[in-house]
Amino acid sequence: MSSSPSFSTTPQSKEDADYNKICDEYNHLIETIPKANGWRGEPLCNYNGFWLNTMILKSNFFLQSYFKSQTTDIFLASVMKSGTTWLKALMFSTLNRHLYSFSDHYLLRHGPQSTFPLLDFESYPITDFTSFPTPRLFATHFPRTLLPSCMIPCKFVYLCREPKDVLISYWHFMNKLRSKDLPPVSLDDAVDLFCKGILDYGSFWEHVLSYWRASLEYPDKILFLKYEEVKKEPEVVVRKLATFMGKPFTAEEVEKKVVENIVDLCSFQTLSNMEVNKKGVENFGRVEAGVENRHFLRNGEIGDWKNYLSEEMKQRIDGITHEKLKGSGLIFDASDGLY
Numbered sequence: 414m415s416s417s418p419s420f421s422t423t424p425q426s427k428e429d430a431d432y433n434k435i436c437d438e439y440n441h442l443i444e445t446i447p448k449a450n451g452w453r454g455e456p457l458c459n460y461n462g463f464w465l466n467t468m469i470l471k472s473n474f475f476l477q478s479y480f481k482s483q484t485t486d487i488f489l490a491s492v493m494k495s496g497t498t499w500l501k502a503l504m505f506s507t508l509n510r511h512l513y514s515f516s517d518h519y520l521l522r523h524g525p526q527s528t529f530p531l532l533d534f535e536s537y538p539i540t541d542f543t544s545f546p547t548p549r550l551f552a553t554h555f556p557r558t559l560l561p562s563c564m565i566p567c568k569f570v571y572l573c574r575e576p577k578d579v580l581i582s583y584w585h586f587m588n589k590l591r592s593k594d595l596p597p598v599s600l601d602d603a604v605d606l607f608c609k610g611i612l613d614y615g616s617f618w619e620h621v622l623s624y625w626r627a628s629l630e631y632p633d634k635i636l637f638l639k640y641e642e643v644k645k646e647p648e649v650v651v652r653k654l655a656t657f658m659g660k661p662f663t664a665e666e667v668e669k670k671v672v673e674n675i676v677d678l679c680s681f682q683t684l685s686n687m688e689v690n691k692k693g694v695e696n697f698g699r700v701e702a703g704v705e706n707r708h709f710l711r712n713g714e715i716g717d718w719k720n721y722l723s724e725e726m727k728q729r730i731d732g733i734t735h736e737k738l739k740g741s742g743l744i745f746d747a748s749d750g751l752y
């Protein structure tokens with residue numbers, strides 16, 4: 414029997430029972446699936462071409478079997494370390510701006526990590542979302558090809574980031590999460606694993622392409638964003654988000670500088686100075702898996718990879734990026750010399 418994954422207050426809720434049933438059903442598959450040594454001392458499983466740890470894989474089975482989407486649901490999807498925390502805050506603040514004044518704002522009181530402005534599928538694999546306002550907002554790191562079919566017609570905001578910055582952010586994060594008994598993952602090993610696509614929800618390139626291709630086919634259903642554009646023109650992005658989520662800013666709101674307020678509220682500086690993000694812990698719904706919130710806010714810069722990667726490492730990653738994205742129409746801002 415697997416241990417309960419959810420934050421449910423009842424020790425054996427229906428969700429827990431369903432989850433345990435799924436785990437039992439898929440145990441054989443999990444045991445026999447191809448595996449690689451992951452970053453945290455636990456194996457990653459290759460499931461339908463993507464690398465997932467065992468707990469996330471079980472969450473995916475659960476999602477596939479039990480989740481029921483509503484046509485109004487809006488999902489934020491991203492590769493880990495692409496700026497999910499930031500977009501969660503921006504989407505939540507934009508959509509729910511009528512509920513909170515900027516002096517008693519939900520985010521200022523609770524912070525983006527202490528509770529759930531958006532519910533992570535991987536963290537909370539339960540189905541009872543009835544208390545959520547409409548439209549419901551969710552976040553997921555699953556690639557498009559691993560989503561249940563009921564989610565496909567829904568609206569998605571997809572956020573990606575220049576791969577070398579993702580790698581450096583992920584490497585720092587994983588070394589924070591890694592057991593103290595293990596030596597940190599070296600940068601050489603990190604680059605090698607990343608290039609082989611071996612990271613949670615990887616490969617990076619297949620993940621990005623899964624949403625990019627769909628965004629070309631369904632541009633009104635998938636808003637494809639890059640971390641770099643959010644950083645450079647946050648107000649433009651917030652306006653796009655509002656329109657996409659069906660709640661464009663009124664002339665009066667523009668006049669009152671609501672867009673600028675949202676941008677400020679969700680800025681790296683504001684988020685990282687909140688007490689909850691200095692001292693709080695994200696439990697992902699499981700008491701044993703605490704991650705300090707401050708690790709979700711490291712430095713929030715474009716191009717930090719330049720402080721770490723050798724020319725050879727850079728060329729290796731850029732070469733793969735070039736090969737994988739060739740002909741897709743997707744590029745990572747070459748004008749900045751990022752690659």
Ligand SMILES: Nc1ncnc2c1ncn2[C@@H]1O[C@H](COP(=O)(O)OS(=O)(=O)O)[C@@H](OP(=O)(O)O)[C@H]1O
Pocket residue numbers: 491492493494495496497498499578581582583585679680681682684709710711712713714717
């Ligand atoms: N408000 C804001 N502005 C700019 N950048 C921000 C912001 N919030 C988070 N970040 C940076 O995003 C990186 C973390 O990515 P994720 O939130 O996707 O991480 S996770 O997948 O949810 O674990 C991580 O990037 P690095 O600093 O490069 O490590 C965070 O610092």
